Amino acid sequence: MKKGKFAGLAVMAAAAAAVIALSGPIYTSLDKSGKKNVQEAAAEGRNENEKEKQADIVIIGAGGAGMTAAVEAVQKGATNLVVLEKMPITGGNTVRATGGLNAAETPYQEAEGIEDSVELFVEDTMKGGKDLNDPKLVQVMAEQSADAVTWVNEIGGDLSVVGQFGGASVKRIHRPSDTSAVGPMLVNALNAKLKELDVPVFLETEAVHILLSEEGAVQGVQAVTKGGEPYTISCKAVILATGGFGANSEMVVKYKKDLDGFCTTNHSGATGDGIVMAEELKAGLVDIDQIQTHPTVNPDTTTMYTEGVRGNGAILVNRSGKRFVNELETRDVVSEAILNQEGKTCFMVFDQSVRDSLSAIEKYIGQGIITQADTPEELAEALGVDKDQLKATLEQYAKYQAEGKDTEFGRESMEVPLSMPPYYAGLCAPAVHHTMGGVKIDTTTQVLKEDGSAIPGLFAAGEVVGGVHGANRLGGNAVTDIVVFGRLAGSAAYDYVAANGGFTEKTMKLAEEGDAAQPEVKGNYKDGTYTGTGKGNNGEITVEVVVKDGSVTAIELTDHHETPGIYEAAEKTVTSSIIRTQSTSVDGVSGATNSSKGIKEAVAAALEKAK
Structure with missing residues (x-):
């Protein structure tokens, strides 16, 4: 049973930047204007009204790889780092991960008498990928997999039960002790650690271009807020952690025509943005036509x-x-x-x-x-x-x-x-489940051009990268991938900045928490507190609705079983929209569709009692 409370946080429009608490750091948005959409602003490029900001490291994407990179970089000593995320919540596809993290030679395997080795892990992964994988990347992943388990547990995660997954010769996948899904556990642990380390994560802020100097080194990122306001963030290093393109049906079909018409397990933000940005810089691509389907999807x-x-x-x-x-x-x-x-x-x-x-x-x-x-x-x-x-x-x-x-x-x-x-x-x-192909990197996560030369200051980790999984990814290897290479990217970016002028004081300040959402129209309900129930993604959602002076002023989720890292976007967006409009006929949140419907249904049921 979970309990969530939302009395209405500031809506991103013409008001000041909102701040969202998602069991993690202070999440905010750079958005202040609400005057044009992302595509229009991106098409305009830089202009005289564009806001200038500065950081040492910019991480693009707040999924598992991006958040891991952020934590690792700050643990090493990075002081001026920011994370940009185009979606209204953190987690990306990671929050949807259900299995676990493959690792070899761990204490948990030893305790159960499971004989495993780095060599066998490499052999299984290469065989599963039909030997299309980059063996050097696979070797690194396998060698550092046990440390990945230790690291996740050290930051507050729980990987202590070992199980069997397809393609593995032995029991190798490490899961939470309660055998629940690994994704929500990992995302919650990363969010909490980012909060502890005071790492700024800017939501609903989309990176559209990576800027290079005349010498070809990273010098900045162009980003656009949900409201369309463009920003340029000057920086010394960028970590691409934008995920794959499994939710971009046109891109999927472009590279693999026989997947036309397939549904996807991916969240709606997995559209290949990082691959496009990297291509603009002449980055090499690897195995881009290798797209995996997951066999057991309803x-x-x-x-x-x-x-x-x-x-x-x-x-x-x-x-x-x-x-x-x-x-x-x-x-x-x-x-x-x-x-x-x-x-x-x-x-x-x-x-x-x-x-x-x-x-x-x-x-x-x-x-x-x-x-x-x-x-x-x-x-x-x-x-x-x-x-x-x-x-x-x-x-x-x-x-x-x-x-x-x-x-x-x-x-x-x-x-x-x-x-x-x-x-x-x-x-x-x-x-469609996983896109194995993506940006070409070396074993330190530097992004490489087709000729093998590095793009100075550009690093990448997670599903945006190609070469790790070859023609087929084994279940459990994606979480290993994001933790191992996320940590490597954070460490490499830190080392690069330290060797190129060092770190500066934090200049990307966070906004203060916004005011609660206020009714923009007058409601017509009886004052009081009412409860209602609707059907969410994982069962019933119960809400408590407060009506004051005829208008809905607060909505609280008092009982639900929704997935952490997903339902919060609906809790924030849908409830604040209902408060503003005094109506349940509001838009839901892509990626949290069933949660959105359940909240609206529950509020509508409560308001029936207030008529």
Whole structure:
């Protein structure tokens, strides 16, 4: 159960810059004008009205890689660093990560008697990437993976349970102790650390160009606020951490035509901006046409089922009730196998023992996308598949599990026999999940041109980078990637600035907290405090609405189960808009659609009592 309070913070328009508290640092926006949109301002370029600011390091993107880089740079001693984020919340795709962090030779593996090595980690990753990966980058990721686990735990995270994921020879993925999704945990830990270190993160502020000196070294960033006001931030180093382009359907199809029409698991801000900015500087691109689909995504809600469900025992069956693939094969293999089935979909089937082993499953059940039944026959009937066939499939799998050998598909890890009722199933289809290709870097995260020469002062980490994952990313390697290379980028940028004039005092001052949102029109409600309930992304949302002098003046989320790092944008934007307009007919927040709808529905229910 979570409780969130929002009595209305300043809305970004013509008012002063708002400040948002998202269980992290003081988040604000550079926005002050509200006079033109981002595209118009970017097209104008620099002009005499453009505001000038200064920092030593500018990090573009507040996802997992960007926030990790910021923390690492400040821990090393950086004093004048800022983070720019075009979205209204931090977290990027990281907050959606469900699995964990792959690491080799950790104390947690040793405690469980798991024999692993850096060499085996490298071998598995290269094999999964079809040897298209840059072996030097893979070696660095594997070598520093154990330190990544330690670092996350040191900053307040929780990676202490080891599990099995597809493509790994041994149990290697490190997850929270409560087996919940890794993304929200990591983002919350990073937010809290940024707050502790007093790192300014400017939300709804989009970087549009990286500026170079005549000598070709980084000297600044052009950014535009949500309201359209352009800024130039002079700086000595830039870290690109803008993520991939999985939410940019045109860009996806440009590089891989056969993915036309696919849905995506990515948040709406994953549009390839960093790749475009890097290309303007003649940066090299690597594996740009390598785009991964995740095999187990609910096609109706685009909810991604973590691979932990299969890793903990679930199987995949087609519409005839038959297994058709080794469920723990690499994502590309499983995705292709699903696309070859009737309807290009399948069902992920598991039992109560799997549910009990993984708390992340509760989210899917709360969303209403899991079918439950007391027997295999009843489950088959609910799914519309052959009852006898599904029963036979489960019985055969139980035999394989007891014998320790899957002679049909070669699955080696079979945790449970799937014989504990009740039984569960979720509809699955592949969706665009990860773009393996991106900007070319070296092992210190310097961005390289096609000829291999470095762009002085420019570094990159995370999904904006190519070369780490090759033709296919193994589940759990993305979180390793963002932490390992995020830390390297923060460290490299610090070293570069220290060697090129050193650090200056912080000049990017944060705005003071804005006033609460105020009604712009007069409401017509009875004074009092009212409660209402709506359906959010993960279950019911309950709100408390305060009406004073006929108008709504405050809205508080008193009970909900929404995902940290995602729902806060809806809590801020939707509730403040309702207060301003005295109406629930307001726009929702992209990326938090279901949370937005649930809040509006709950407020509307409360206001019915105030008429």
